[in-house]
Structures are given as structure tokens and as C-alpha cells.
Amino acid sequence: MSIFEQLTNRDQVFDFLTPVASPVDVRHGPILYMEGVSVSFDGFKAINNLNLTIDDGELRCIIGPNGAGKTTMMDIITGKTRPDTGSVWFGSRHNLLRMNEPDIATLGIGRKFQKPTVFEALTVFENLELAMAADKRILPTLTAIMTAEYRDRIDEILEMIGLQALRDKPAGILSHGQKQWLEIGMLLMQKPRLLLVDEPVAGMTEQEMERTAELLTSLAGKQSVVVVEHDMGFVRSIARKVTVLHQGSVLAEGTMDQVSNDPDVIKVYLGEEA
Amino acid sequence: MATSQTWLLRPFQERSTQVFLGVLFAALVVVTFLHLYMPEDSALHVSAYTVTLLGKYLCYALLAVAVDLVWGYLGILSLGHGAFFALGGYAMGMYLMRQIGDRGVYGDPVLPDFMVFLNWQELPWYWQGFDMAWFAFIMVLLAPGLLALVFGFLAFRSRVTGVYLSIITQALTFALMLAFFRNEMGFGGNNGLTDFKDILGFNLRSDATRLGLFLATGIALAVGYVVCRAIVTSKLGRVSVACRDAEARTRFLGYRVERVQLFVFVVSAMLAGVAGALYVPQVGIINPSEFSPLFSIEIVVWVALGGRATLYGAVIGALLVNYAKTVFTGIMPDAWLFALGALFVLVTVFLPKGIAGLLQKRRQKDDDQPGAQEATA
Numbered sequence: 332m333s334i335f336e337q338l339t340n341r342d343q344v345f346d347f348l349t350p351v352a353s354p355v356d357v358r359h360g361p362i363l364y365m366e367g368v369s370v371s372f373d374g375f376k377a378i379n380n381l382n383l384t385i386d387d388g389e390l391r392c393i394i395g396p397n398g399a400g401k402t403t404m405m406d407i408i409t410g411k412t413r414p415d416t417g418s419v420w421f422g423s424r425h426n427l428l429r430m431n432e433p434d435i436a437t438l439g440i441g442r443k444f445q446k447p448t449v450f451e452a453l454t455v456f457e458n459l460e461l462a463m464a465a466d467k468r469i470l471p472t473l474t475a476i477m478t479a480e481y482r483d484r485i486d487e488i489l490e491m492i493g494l495q496a497l498r499d500k501p502a503g504i505l506s507h508g509q510k511q512w513l514e515i516g517m518l519l520m521q522k523p524r525l526l527l528v529d530e531p532v533a534g535m536t537e538q539e540m541e542r543t544a545e546l547l548t549s550l551a552g553k554q555s556v557v558v559v560e561h562d563m564g565f566v567r568s569i570a571r572k573v574t575v576l577h578q579g580s581v582l583a584e585g586t587m588d589q590v591s592n593d594p595d596v597i598k599v600y601l602g603e604e605a
Numbered sequence: 606m607a608t609s610q611t612w613l614l615r616p617f618q619e620r621s622t623q624v625f626l627g628v629l630f631a632a633l634v635v636v637t638f639l640h641l642y643m644p645e646d647s648a649l650h651v652s653a654y655t656v657t658l659l660g661k662y663l664c665y666a667l668l669a670v671a672v673d674l675v676w677g678y679l680g681i682l683s684l685g686h687g688a689f690f691a692l693g694g695y696a697m698g699m700y701l702m703r704q705i706g707d708r709g710v711y712g713d714p715v716l717p718d719f720m721v722f723l724n725w726q727e728l729p730w731y732w733q734g735f736d737m738a739w740f741a742f743i744m745v746l747l748a749p750g751l752l753a754l755v756f757g758f759l760a761f762r763s764r765v766t767g768v769y770l771s772i773i774t775q776a777l778t779f780a781l782m783l784a785f786f787r788n789e790m791g792f793g794g795n796n797g798l799t800d801f802k803d804i805l806g807f808n809l810r811s812d813a814t815r816l817g818l819f820l821a822t823g824i825a826l827a828v829g830y831v832v833c834r835a836i837v838t839s840k841l842g843r844v845s846v847a848c849r850d851a852e853a854r855t856r857f858l859g860y861r862v863e864r865v866q867l868f869v870f871v872v873s874a875m876l877a878g879v880a881g882a883l884y885v886p887q888v889g890i891i892n893p894s895e896f897s898p899l900f901s902i903e904i905v906v907w908v909a910l911g912g913r914a915t916l917y918g919a920v921i922g923a924l925l926v927n928y929a930k931t932v933f934t935g936i937m938p939d940a941w942l943f944a945l946g947a948l949f950v951l952v953t954v955f956l957p958k959g960i961a962g963l964l965q966k967r968r969q970k971d972d973d974q975p976g977a978q979e980a981t982a
Contacts, residue, residue: 409857436859448854450847457843467859469868474612475840521858 355422355439355524357387362525362555368407368417369579377403378414379579385525390551392566393559395576396599401559402445404576405527409442410435421525437467441523445530447510451503455494455513458502459485462517485520491546492516507534515546525555532565544569616834625917626827633823640816653812657887660819662927664884667826669907669923670916671876674833676905677914678842679869680849681766684901685774686877688781689749691895693878695785696748698798698891699732700741701809705802718800719793729791738805745882746875753874754867761863761870766852775898782896797892804886815887822883826920829876833916836872845869906945910952912959921960 355362363385370378378400385391395401406412407419410432419427427435436442450458463481466472489495492512497505502513511531518526531547532540540562548569550556560566566573566587573590575582583593590596616622636651636659643650668690675681707714711721715728734740756777760770788794807814836842847855848862856862885891894900903926911922926945933941956962 411853432856433859433861436857442857444854448851450843450850450854452846452850453843460840461843461847461855461860462858467861469841469864472844472860472865473836473839473841476611517858 354424356424357422357524359423360386362387362389362422363408363557364418364420364423365404365408366418368404368414368419370403370407370412370414376579378407381417381576381580383574383581385555385557387524388552388555390548390556390569390571391558392570392573393557393576394561394563394566394573395582398578399576400579401576402529403579405442405529405559408435408527409440433467436521439522439524440527441518441521441525442527443511443514443518443529443531445533447507447514449502449505449510449513449517451501453502454499455489455502455505456485456498458513459488459516459520462520464520464522488516488519491519493542508536508539511535511543512546515543519550523554526550526557528556528558530560531558532560532562540565541568612839613831613835615838616831619834619838621915621917622831622834625830625920629823629827629830633820637816637820640812653815656812656819657815658931660815660822660887661884662924663819663822663826664880664887665904665907665927666920666923667822667829667880667883668877668904669911669919670826670829670833671873671880672904673908673911673913673916673919674836674876675870675873676908677916677919678837678845678849679866681866681870682771682905683774683870683873684771684898684905685776685778686873686904687898687901688774688778688896689753689874689877690881690884691778691781691785691891691893692749692752693745693881694885694891694895695792695798695881696735696741696744696878697882697885698801699735699744699792700738701801701804701886702798703732703736704804705800708802709800717793717798719788719796720791723788725791732791742882745878749874749878749881750871753871757867757870761866764863775901778896778901779898782893782898785893785896793892795893797890797894798885799890799892801886801889809886809889818883818887822887825879825883829879830916830920832872833876836869837916841865841868903945906949908959910948910959912956912961912963915959915961915965918959918961925960 361384363383365381365383368378368381369376381400381404383404393401393404403412407414408427410427410430413428421427421435421438421440425438430438450461453461460477460481463484465475486495489498492515494505494509494513494516497509502510505513511534515528515531518528528547532543535543544565547556547558558566558569570587572585573587574584575590575593575596577599582599583590583596585593636656639649639651640653640656645652668686671689672683672686675683675686702717705717709718709721711718713721716725720728735744756774760773765773784790785792785797786795792798801809803809804814804818807817809815837845844855844860844865847858847860848865852862855865881891881895904923907922907926908919909922910926911920912918926948929944929948930941933944952959958965
């Protein structure tokens with residue numbers, strides 16, 4: 332077959348024309364890889380030689396006393412804070428230290444803030460619409476059209492987070508727990524590969540907590556989830572693997588039972604709580 | 606919710622836009638009719654002076670819409686929008702100056718009077734091309750647009766927001782005012798540009814031209830309003846509100862906040878430029894006082910009075926305040942600033958959402974009965 336025939340063969344789709352579903356390379360296992368990361372603010376070492384690996388599809392809980400560097404760690408992963416030393420890789424292809432926040436978000440890292448942050452002036456539906464994975468440049472956003480397909484996707488997530496009844500209400504009237512869910516829903520609309528969830532059950536009732544635990548465990552496998560949480564009961568109910576942070580570095584890692592029996596951990600943190 | 610339409614047509618499906626355009630066009634038609642067909646001695650006759658005054662108000666209304674777009678929807682309180690207005694005005698003024706030709710006091714076929722007076726031998730390079738209307742009209746958009754682009758790029762990239770941004774916008778317009786006061790700048794110094802003769806071949810002193818300018822301003826306001834409305838009802842408009850309320854969250858969703866801000870800011874600056882360009886031929890002069898920080902603050906007061914983040918509120922605010930200004934400065938000129946201050950305080954205390962907020966509350970009350978069923982369904 333001549334080259335001309337090859338090129339004009341209409342059945343063939345060239346590689347470069349097919350969209351890459353996920354450019355994140357996880358063939359080697361880990362989806363997030365942090366090595367030797369340190370950052371200090373005015374001499375205070377918030378993160379000190381931190382090493383952390385999250386596998387693709389894993390659900391990981393990170394615990395630690397206040398000031399252990401949990402939130403700073405998330406800031407580094409999402410591009411908000413630049414570390415002084417160390418490397419952070421997403422899959423084995425993307426160096427997160429070279430990217431800015433929107434790029435990292437587009438690549439597939441979603442983040443839920445400690446304090447629920449939703450757009451209060453917009454409706455629940457609109458909140459999810461903005462979060463939806465789409466072309467987020469200016470002109471495509473200006474000319475974006477709400478199609479039936481998008482609407483279905485939003486409704487699907489609405490059902491998952493149980494806010495169908497409040498679909499067209501402004502997000503500002505939601506209760507604290509509902510805002511937490513809406514924010515998780517917004518993360519899911521982004522179709523992320525890795526979810527960073529900062530204190531998802533703060534201010535929730537028992538039932539709400541249970542539902543959140545169900546939601547998060549159902550996500551693991553499809554997505555990788557990293558949960559930072561203070562509530563030990565909640566951590567115990569969802570965690571398969573727990574990492575304990577202390578003074579900016581990893582103190583212990585393992586199952587909840589292993590960790591809670593670790594003498595170092597008991598000394599610094601779990602002492603009276605566990 | 607009208608969502609399955611091209612973004613530019615979407616506003617026409619909204620009730621508020623339909624009402625706004627209806628009222629605006631009705632007003633244009635009525636004023637035109639009363640001006641042309643009522644005998645001059647009739648009480649209903651609208652004089653050419655009034656037509657021009659109304660045209661001036663409409664320019665202010667367009668300017669207020671531009672400010673509301675960035676302040677109401679993007680949360681950027683610009684205290685320097687007068688600069689964009691004045692730049693648009695100067696671009697138009699330069700065209701009108703070149704149209705004078707050899708009819709000036711000194712009779713120089715090319716140089717405007719003030720240049721002859723300053724003993725300049727030839728036209729500065731930045732005055733080239735302004736004898737052509739199309740070029741001048743493009744510059745009306747481009748000059749404010751470019752300034753906004755450069756200024757916005759630097760400010761938003763460095764993530765300057767809130768009060769700090771307001772202060773540097775104020776500094777921007779103040780700096781420009783000082784620059785334009787200098788004779789060496791070549792924009793007529795503190796006298797500015799004036800003594801215009803005609804526009805596109807029509808005599809600026811004739812009543813017909815004045816009516817034409819008034820109608821053109823009305824149409825510009827309608828177009829500007831629809832463009833702004835199209836932006837705020839698009840997904841980009843919702844992203845703007847998102848940037849306003851929770852910037853960090855918007856960034857983590859993958860939007861480039863600084864680009865959204867830059868885009869909307871530039872559009873707003875261009876609209877302000879158009880307003881300035883239509884203002885100059887109607888008042889017959891443009892001088893550096895349009896750059897004064899006080900004027901930019903006054904625009905913000907109009908918008909606050911009318912109600913933020915509605916666009917029509919900005920129009921109502923601009924018209925009411927300027928009408929009040931005309932009346933007050935006629936009766937007791939010294940009291941005007943006190944009256945404006947009092948008005949601002951009263952509205953902030955009793956009507957935090959402005960006049961538009963009052964209208965919305967009224968409408969919600971009317972909707973309550975049918976609305977209640979919808980909520981339970």
C-alpha cells in the first residue's frame with residue numbers, strides 16, 4: 332500500500348487526533364509522589380522533609396495535630412504554595428512544581444477547602460455547572476451552551492449528593508453540611524483523578540457523617556482520595572491506610588490499628604483520644 | 606432560565622432586558638416626537654438644549670453600566686473609570702479638531718489652534734490619522750481598551766484586588782489628569798479640545814445633528830446594555846460572580862481568574878470609551894477635568910444609588926443623580942455636594958441594594974402567590 336493510500340484511508344484515525352482521555356501516567360502505580368519536600372514560613376518549618384506516596388485509586392486518611400502541616404501539604408500539591416526543596420509529581424509525567432493552580436485543577440486534582448467554599452450568590456445547579464469539566468478558557472466559557480447531556484451530568488451528581496430539592500436555590504441558604512456536600516459534588520463534576528478533601532465532616536451530624544463516609548468510600552477505586560480529618564471515629568470508619576503527620580513530616584503510616592498502637596503516635600497525638 | 610441560545614441573543618429572552626429596551630426606545634421616540642412636532646411655544650415642546658442634556662445623561666448611563674459590569678459582577682471597584690471615558694472622549698475630540706480644518710482662529714489647514722499658538726511646526730505623530738472618521742472611531746475603542754489591557758494585565762497578574770486595586774485605579778486617573786494638563790503632551794493642556802465645527806459633515810450646532818447624536822447615544826446605550834447583559838447571563842458571567850465571591854475556589858476549579866478579570870475589565874473600559882466619545886460632541890469640549898478622581902468617584906455613587914449587579918440599576922442611578930444635579934446646581938450650586946453626600950448615606954443605610962433592590966423586592970412580593978406553589982411542587 333502506498334503512503335498516499337495510507338494517508339487518505341478514511342477508516343483510520345491518527346493517534347494525534349484522538350483525545351487523550353487522561354494524560355496522567357500511572358503505569359508505575361503511584362498517582363502522587365512527594366519526596367523530600369520542605370517549606371518554611373519566616374523560619375518556621377511547616378513541612379520538613381516530607382515523603383508521601385499515594386497509589387492510584389487509593390483512599391488515604393491523613394491525620395495529625397494542629398500545625399502538623401496538613402493544609403500546607405495540600406497547598407503545595409495544588410500549586411498555591413511553592414516548597415523550598417523537594418519534588419512533587421502527579422503520575423510519573425507531570426511535575427506539579429512547574430504548574431499553576433488552574434493547570435493543576437484541569438489536570439485532575441480537585442480540592443475541598445477546610446471551610447466549605449461554594450459560590451453563595453449562585454444556585455446549587457450553577458455551582459455544579461461552573462465546576463463541570465469543560466474548556467475553561469474565556470471565549471469558550473462565554474459562548475458555552477447548556478446541553479441536555481450536561482444537564483444530565485449535573486442532575487446525576489445532584490442525586491449523588493442529595494441536593495435535588497435545592498437545585499435552583501442559592502447556595503448561600505444551604506446548611507453547613509449541605510455546603511460540604513455541594514463542594515464535594517463540585518469536585519466530582521471536575522472529573523478529578525485525585526481528590527484532596529480537607530475536613531469533610533466538620534460541623535456535620537452523625538447521619539450526615541455516615542452518608543459522607545459512604546460517598547467517599549464509593550469514590551475510592553475510581554478516583555484516588557486523600558482525606559484530612561480530625562474526627563477519629565470518622566477516620567476509623569473509612570480508612571484503609573492512615574498517615575500520621577507531625578511537625579511537617581510523616582510520623583507513622585499503616586492501618587488504623589497499627590497506627591493507633593504505635594508508641595510515637597500515642598505520645599504526640601492519640602494519647603487521650605483513641 | 607434561557608440557556609439553549611447563542612450568548613448574544615440570550616438577553617432578548619429576559620423580561621428585564623425587554624422592559625429596559627422597551628422603555629428606552631419609547632423614551633427616544635417620545636423625545637424625538639416632542640422635539641420635532643410640538644410647536645415651540647407649547648409646554649410639551651422639548652428644546653434642542655434639553656435634547657442635548659438628555660443625550661449627556663444617556664452617556665453617563667452607559668458609563669455607569671460599564672462600571673456596574675466590573676464592580677457589580679466582578680467585584681472590582683474601579684475608581685478610575687473616568688480615565689477610560691476621557692480617553693474615548695479625547696479620541697473623538699481629536700477627530701473633531703481635525704474636522705475644523707482651516708476654519709480655526711489661525712486658519713492653519715492642518716494644525717489645531719492650540720498648536721499654532723504654541724508655535725508647533727508640524728502635527729505630532731499621534732495626531733496622524735485622526736482626520737479619518739473610521740480611524741478615530743476605532744481609536745475610541747482601542748485607546749481605553751489598550752490602557753485597560755496593560756493596566757489590568759499588570760494588576761491582575763500580581764493579584765492586586767480589593768481596596769488596593771481601587772487605590773491604584775484612582776492613582777491612574779489622577780496621573781493621567783496631571784499628564785493631560787501639560788501643554789507638551791499635545792492635547793491642548795488645561796483648555797483641552799474645543800471649538801468643534803462638525804461631525805461626519807454635519808454641523809454640530811444644528812438641531813438636527815443634536816437630535817441625531819442624542820438618538821445615537823440612546824442606541825449605543827441599548828447595544829452596550831445588551832452586550833453586558835449577554836456577558837453576565839453567559840457562563841462567563843457566572844464565573845465572574847464566582848471570582849467576585851470566592852476567588853481561590855474559582856482558581857482551583859481550573860479557571861484563570863486573572864484572565865476573566867482582564868477580559869471583563871477591557872470590555873468595560875471600551876464601553877466607557879464609547880460613552881466618552883458620544884459625550885464630547887454633545888457638550889462641545891473635552892478637557893483634563895474629566896480625568897479628575899472626583900468624577901470617577903461620582904460614577905461609583907450613581908451605581909451604588911441605582912443598585913449594583915443589575916445593570917438597569919446603574920442606568921436609573923446615573924439618570925436620577927444627574928437630573929438631581931442639574932436641578933440642584935440650578936437652585937443652590939453650593940449645596941449640591943452636600944445633597945449628593947446625604948443621598949449616598951441615606952441609600953447606603955436604608956437601601957443597601959439601591960433603587961433596583963427596591964424594585965426587586967416589590968416584584969418578589971407580587972410573585973409570592975404563584976411562586977409559593979412552584980416551591981412546593
